[in-house]
Amino acid sequence: MTSASDPVLDLRGGGTGSLAARRAVMRWAWRLFRREWRQQLLVLALIVVVVGAIFVAAAVATNNPTPNNLGFGTASDLASYQGAVPHLSTKVAALEHRFGRIQVIEDETLAIPGSVDTYQLRAESSHGPFSTPMLSLVAGRYPTGPGEVALTEGVASALNVHIEQLWSEGATQRRVVGIVEDPLDTLDAFALVVPGQVRNPTEVDLLFDAPGVDPSTIGPNVAHVSSVALGAANPETIILLVAVIGMLLVALIAAGGFTVLAQRRLRSLGMLSSIGATEKQVRAVVRTNGAVVGVAGALLGALLGLIVWLIYRPALETSSFHVIGTFALPWDVIGPAMGLAVVAAYVAARRPARIVAKVPIVAALSGRPVEPKRVHRSAIPGVVLLVVSFVLLGYSTAGNNAKPHVPLLVGGLVALVSGVVLLAPFFLSLAASVGRHAPIATRLALRDLARYRARSGPALAATSISVMIAVIIAVAASARYGNVLDYTGPNLASNQIVVYAPPPAGTQLFSPTGSSTAPKPPPMEVLNERVHEIAEALGAISAIELEQTNANLSHAGPGRNWNGPIYVATHGLLKAFGIASSQVDPSADILSMRPGLSGISKMQLTWSPPSGLPDGKVPNHKSPHSNPNSCGNGCLWNPKIEELSQLPSGASAPNTVFTEHAVHALGLQTSLAGWFISTVHPPTAAQIRNAQLDASKVWGMSIETKNSAPSGMEVIDLATLAGIVLALAILAMSVGLIRGETAGDLRTLAATGASSTTRRTITAATAGALGFLGALLGTVAGYIGVIGWIRSNSLNGGISALGNVPLANLLAILVAMPLAAAVVAWLLAGRQPPVIARQPIE
Amino acid sequence: MSLLELHQVSKTYGAGPSEVHAVADIDLEVDRGSLIAIMGPSGSGKSTLLTISGSLEEPTSGEVLIDGDSLQKMSRNDKARLRRRTIGYVFQEFNLLAGLTALENVSLPLELDGVSAKKARLAGIAVLEDLGLADRATRYPDQLSGGERQRVAIARAVIGGRHLLLADEPSGALDQANGEAVMRMLLSACKKGVAAVVVTHDAQLASWADRVVFLRDGRIVDQTVPPPSAESLVQNVPQP
C-alpha cells in the first residue's frame, strides 16, 4: 500500500489553497458541466439570448444613425459657402497657413435632363487629406484628369452611361472611368471630377482641422463636427444600461437555477466533503460551475449575435443609407455586456454555493437535509432602501431643471432595485401567512413559496423589477404626455398633411453654415396652384388655409412652457372640422382641443402691437375682463381659452387656434403659414415622395406628414405589454424550477387520493401568487420611484401631474397578468414532473 | 495506543419528548491491522457510530480520538484534513464522483490536499495495481461494474497512507462473490497495517472480521472473542 513513507513519491501536498487543489476542484466543476449541461440549459439559454440580443441591439443602435462625420470626412471643421467664393485661393491660403492641411470640395447642382431630379457635379480629390471616408470606388477607377469623370450608380443609370463611354455635360465631354459612392450617404448622387473642374459652384466646402478653436471665431459659416454625445442620449449608453438591468434579471433567475442544480448534486458534494474537501472547496465547485455557465453563455451569445448581425447588416445598410462595415461593432458595449454575463452567472452561484456547503455532511449524503433554520427576514432594510431611493430621486431632478443630476439619479435607481430585491422574501412570508385559510392545494403552494426562499425570492424580485420598469415608464409617460403645454405626441394623423408656405421676404434664416435672408416668395396664385396640384395628387378632400399670427403664448409659472403652432380659427377652418359658430364662445380668445388647457393659470399672450396705437389701451376690446388682464402694450394675462374636442389632436395640426374675435380685439397681424390637407386614405410612400418633389419646386415650400413618434397611449401600452410579457417569461422559468423540486408533498397528496387536479392547482397557485405579488411589489416600487422623481420636479408638473392614472394598464398588470400566469400554469401542469421528488436543501 | 478510540460517545437527535438516542455510552478501541465488524439490526445506530468515528458528525457527548488526537478540539478544516490524510470512508453505493475517471477519483483526496496532479496520479496507479484494478483506471464510474466501483472506492480510501478505513455496508449492493472479494480486499489492507471498521447486518460478511461488535438500540451489548486457530474447528465437525 502506498503510504507517506513511500520512498519514491513525496505525497505531502501544498495545502487546500494550492494551485493543484484549485485545479482539481475546477476540473471536476468543468466535468460536471460537460456531463450535465442539459440540466443547465435554461440558464445557459437565457444568457445566450440576452447577450445575443444586446450584441445585435448595440450594433444596430450605433450603426443606424447617420454618421456624425457626414460631410466632414476626417476633418473636424467645415467652412461652407453658398455659390462661388470670391478670392477663394486667398481664403484657402489663409486657412492653410493657420491650420495646416485643407481640402476644397466644390459642388455644382445640375439637373438630370427631362426630370426634376438633380445631382452634383463634384470636384473632389480622391486622395485628399480628409475625404477618404466620403469616397469609395465601386467599379473602374477614379478620374485622374480633366477629361474624366466617375459617377454614382444612380446618376449613371439616370444618364444612361456606362464605364468607358463618353458623357456630355453641357459643352464638356468627359469619359466615364468608374462608379463611385459616398459610404457615409449612399443616397448622395454626384459626378466626381478632379479639383478645378467645377466652374460655377453652388456650394464650396473647405475641410480642415482646428482643434480647440471656437468655430464662430473663424467665420460665420464654419461648423465643428458634432461629437458623439456622451450621456443619456447616446444609444450606446442606453444599451449598456439595458444590459445592466438585463443581467440583473438574469442573475436573479440564474440564482434559482443554480440552487436547484446544487440540490441535485447534494449527494456528490457530500461525498466530496467526506473524502476531505473543505467548505471552501465545495463552494468553489458550485461557483466555478456558475462562471463556466457565464463564460459559455457569453461566448455563445456573442456568436449568436454575430450571426444575426451578419445576416441583418445588409438590410440595415439599405435602410440607413450609409455603408456599414461588417465588423463595425461597438466592442465597448459588447465587451462589458459579455463580462457582465460572466459576473452575473458567477454572482448568482454564490449564494447556492454557500447554502449547499453549509449542509451537514451526513444529511447531504443521505439526501435528507435538515429543516432549514427559520431565518426571520426583516422588512426593514428593504423599506429603508425604498425611502433612500425616494429621497435621492427627488434631489436628482429638483426644480425646473430638465437635466438630471446623474449620480443621484443612478443612486436612486440602484437603491430602488436593491430595495425590491431585499423586500421580495418578506413578501413571500406575507403570502404564506395570508394563505393560511386557503384550501389545501393553495396553502401548500404558498407555504412552499415562503419556505424555499433561495429560489422563489429571486424569482419574485425579477418579476417585480420587470413590472416596476413597466410601471415607471407607463406612469412617467402618462405624466409627460398629459402635459398640455409642452404638447408631445404624433404630429399628424396618417391621412393629414401640412404644406408649409415659404417664409415672407426678408425673414432671417439660420443654418449651421451661416445666416441669410429669405427671398421674395412667388405670388399667391402660383402657391395656390402648387397646393392644388399636391392636394389632387394625394386625393385630398380638403385643403384648408392655415393662418398664423404674430402673437406668442407662454406659461409664466413653473413647469413646462407652451409648445406648438397656434393658427387662426378662420371660417373655413371651423367649418372643415365641423364646429358650428354656435359652439364658439363669443368672448373666447383661444380655442383648443388640449384637455385641461382652459384651467391653467399664469398664461400670457404677447405680441408686438400694431404701430400708431396709444399706450396701455387695448383697442376695440370692450369686455370687462380684458382690461385688468392687460399687462401692458401687447401683453395679455390669462386669455380666455375654450376647449373644443373637434379640433385635430396632432402636434402640427391646428389643435389650438385664435378666434377671429381675438385677432380683431388684440390687433394681431396674420400671415399665411401653409395649408392643412386631409385625404380619404392615407397617402402611399410614392404619393408622399411626389408631393415632396412638387413642393420643392417652390423655394421654401415644404411638406410635413405623419412621423413615427408614438402617441402617449402607444408608449404606455407598449411598456405595459413589454412588462407583462417579460414577467410571464420570468414566471414560466421560475415556476418550473420551484415546483419540479418540491414534489414530495405531491406524493403524499396523491397517496391520499388527490389527482392531477391537485397538481395543477398547486402549480397554478404558485404561478398566480408569484405573479400577483410581483405585480404588487413592482407597482408599489414603480410608484415610489416616479413620485420620488417627480415630486420636486416642477418641470414635469410635480405630483399633480400623476393625476392621470393609466388605470386600464395597471389593472392589466395587477389582475390580468397573474390570472394569465395561473391559467397557463394550470394547463401545462398536467404532466408528471420528470424529476423525482427530493427534499430541497433550503 | 489504538488508532481509533471512542470514550462514552453518545448521540441524541431532537429534544424533549421526541428525543432519539442514536448511540449511547459507546466505548470502542480499534488497533492497527485489525478488522472490526459492527453488527446490529437497522436502527441500532451502526451508521451513526461510523459517521461519528469518521468525523462526519459530532457526538452529543463523549470523546473520539484518532491517533491520539481528539476530534472535539478540531476545526472543520482540521477534520477535513483528517479525512484527506487519515480516514477513508466507503459507502454502500455512489462512492465515486461521476465525471471523473477511476484514477482521478482515487487520486482526488491527494489532489485536494495540494499534491500535484502528476504525483497524485502515480500514487493512484500504484494503489489500483495493488488491488488489481489497473486496467480500469481510465474508465468512468458508469462504465464499471458494481463490484469494481466498490473496489475503486476502497482504493481511494487507502491512498496516501490513510490507515483508518470506515466502511458502511460496503458489500450491501453486491452479490455473494463480489461481496467476498470486497471483504478479502479489506482484509489484505488490514494485513498491511490499516485499521478497518465495517458496519454490516450480514453475519457472513461480519465473520471476516477479527472481532465482531454487537450493537442494539445504540449500545454495545456484546463482542465476540478472538477465534481459536482454524485447525481446532475441523475436529468438531459432526459425523455424517
Add this chain to the structure above:
Amino acid sequence: MSVKHALLGLLSEQPKYGHQLRQEFEVKTGDVWPLNVGQVYTTLQRLERDGLVESDEADSEGPQKWFRITAAGEQELARWLMTPTDLTVPPRNELVIKVLVALDIPGVDERKLLQIHRRYLVELMQQWTRLKDDEGQYDFRLALVVDAELFRLDSVIRWLDAVDGRLKREAPALRAASAELPILRRRLAVRK
C-alpha cells in the same frame, strides 16, 4: 446421511477397491466428514445385498476386493441425484425448543439468551471463514462445504434476529393472549 448413495456415486466413475472408496469419499467432501472403514464395508455389503453393487468373485473380504456398480445401481443413483431430499418434516431443533421453553419461564432474559447464542454462532462463522480464506482458495470442494455451513449458521442467526423482532413488537400481548387460549392439539405438517 446418505453414505450409500455417495459410494454409488464414486463407483459410477469406475470400479474401485474398498479402501480406495473411503479415501476418495473424504477427499471429495473436503475432508470435513471422516469415514470409518467399518462403516464403508457395512454399507457396501448392504448395497451388494440390494443388488446395486457387485463385487469380484474373489472370496476375501480384504481391501483388495473390487466393487462395481450395477445397472440397477446406476438407476438408483440417478433417481437419488434428481429427487429432492425429503425436507418436509422440520428436524428437531434444539435451539428452537430452547427458545420456546424460555418464553414461559418467568425471570429469563430472552434477549440475553438470544445474544449468547448469536455470539456463539458468529464466533463459529468467524472460524469457518478463516478456514475458507486460508484453504478454501485452493480447495474448491472445501469451499463448497464451508459455504454450506456458513449459510446454515447464518440462517440460524437470522432466525434469532426475527425472534428478537417479534419479541420486541408483540411479547407482552402475546404472553397474555396465549395464556388464555385453550390448548389445541394438532399436528402441523406441510404436504409432502
